[in-house]
Amino acid sequence: MEHHSGGSGTNKNKQMVEQLQRYGVISSKKVVEVMETIDRALFVPDGTPAYVDSPMAIGYNATISAPHMHATCLQLLEENLQPGMHALDVGSGTGYLTACFATMVGPQGRAIGVEHIPELVAASIKNIEKSAAASLLKGGSLAVHAGDGREGWPEHAPYDAIHVGAAAPEIPQPLIDQLKPGGRMVIPVGKIFQDLQVVDKNLDGSVSIRNETAVRYVPLTSRDAQLKGY
Numbered sequence: 203m204e205h206h207s208g209g210s211g212t213n214k215n216k217q218m219v220e221q222l223q224r225y226g227v228i229s230s231k232k233v234v235e236v237m238e239t240i241d242r243a244l245f246v247p248d249g250t251p252a253y254v255d256s257p258m259a260i261g262y263n264a265t266i267s268a269p270h271m272h273a274t275c276l277q278l279l280e281e282n283l284q285p286g287m288h289a290l291d292v293g294s295g296t297g298y299l300t301a302c303f304a305t306m307v308g309p310q311g312r313a314i315g316v317e318h319i320p321e322l323v324a325a326s327i328k329n330i331e332k333s334a335a336a337s338l339l340k341g342g343s344l345a346v347h348a349g350d351g352r353e354g355w356p357e358h359a360p361y362d363a364i365h366v367g368a369a370a371p372e373i374p375q376p377l378i379d380q381l382k383p384g385g386r387m388v389i390p391v392g393k394i395f396q397d398l399q400v401v402d403k404n405l406d407g408s409v410s411i412r413n414e415t416a417v418r419y420v421p422l423t424s425r426d427a428q429l430k431g432y
C-alpha cells in the first residue's frame with residue numbers, strides 16, 4: 203500500500219493507467235477498464251511501490267511484471283479474452299494478470315493460473331480475495347494451481363488465450379497443444395536476449411509466430427533452479 207499524498211490507492215491506480223494511455227502503451231478501452239478495476243496495490247508485497255512502472259521483487263527469485271508489460275500482454279490477448287472464453291496464465295506469480303483475465307472472460311468463462319512456488323500460489327489467492335475478482339474466485343471461474351506451468355493445465359484445455367509470465371528457452375509443446383484453433387499465446391522466449399512472441403493457432407491447427415518486442419523476464423524453469431537463483 204502507498205501512503206504518499208496525491209490521492210487514495212484507487213486514484214493512484216487510475217493515474218497509473220492514465221499515464222500508460224498517455225505514453226501510448228494502452229489504446230484499448232477494455233484494457234483501461236480492467237486495469238482500473240484490479241488495483242495493482244493489492245498484488246505487491248507491503249512496502250513495495252505499487253504504481254511505479256517497473257518490475258518488483260515478490261520473493262523466491264520472482265517478480266511482479268511492470269505495469270506496461272501487463273498492459274501490453276492484456277492488449278495482445280484482448281480478442282481472446284472475451285466473455286465466456288478460457289484463459290491460462292502460466293507463472294501466475296502474484297495473480298494480478300489471472301485476476302484481470304478472469305474479469306475479462308467473466309463468470310461464464312474460465313481463468314486458470316499455474317505457478318510452481320506453492321507460497322506464491324497461496325499469497326496470490328489472498329491477493330485475489332482482496333480484489334474486485336474475489337467473487338469469480340469464489341464462484342469457481344477463477345482458480346490458481348501449484349504446478350509446473352511448462353505442462354500447461356490440461357484439465358480446462360483448450361484455451362483461447364495463454365499467457366506465459368516467464369521466459370522459456372523454447373515454446374513448450376504442451377502449451378501449443380492446449381491452445382484452441384483461433385487461440386493466441388503470448389510468451390517471452392529466449393535466455394539472455396528474449397523476444398515476446400505472439401503465437402496464433404490457425405483454424406487448420408498450424409501456428410504462426412511473430413516477435414512483438416524485446417523483453418527481459420525471469421526464466422521459465424524448474425522450481426529447484428529458481429530457488430537456487432538459476
Ligand SMILES: C[S@@+](CC[C@H](N)C(=O)[O-])C[C@H]1O[C@@H](n2cnc3c(N)ncnc32)[C@H](O)[C@@H]1O
Pocket residue numbers: 262264265266267292293294295296297298299316317318319322349350351352367368419420421422423424425428
Ligand atoms: C515475472 S514472474 C510473475 C509474473 C506474473 N505475471 C506477475 O506479474 O505477478 C514469473 C513467475 O513464473 C514462475 N515460474 C517460473 N517457472 C515456472 C514453471 N516452470 N511453472 C510455473 N511457474 C513458473 C515464477 O515463480 C514467477 O512467479
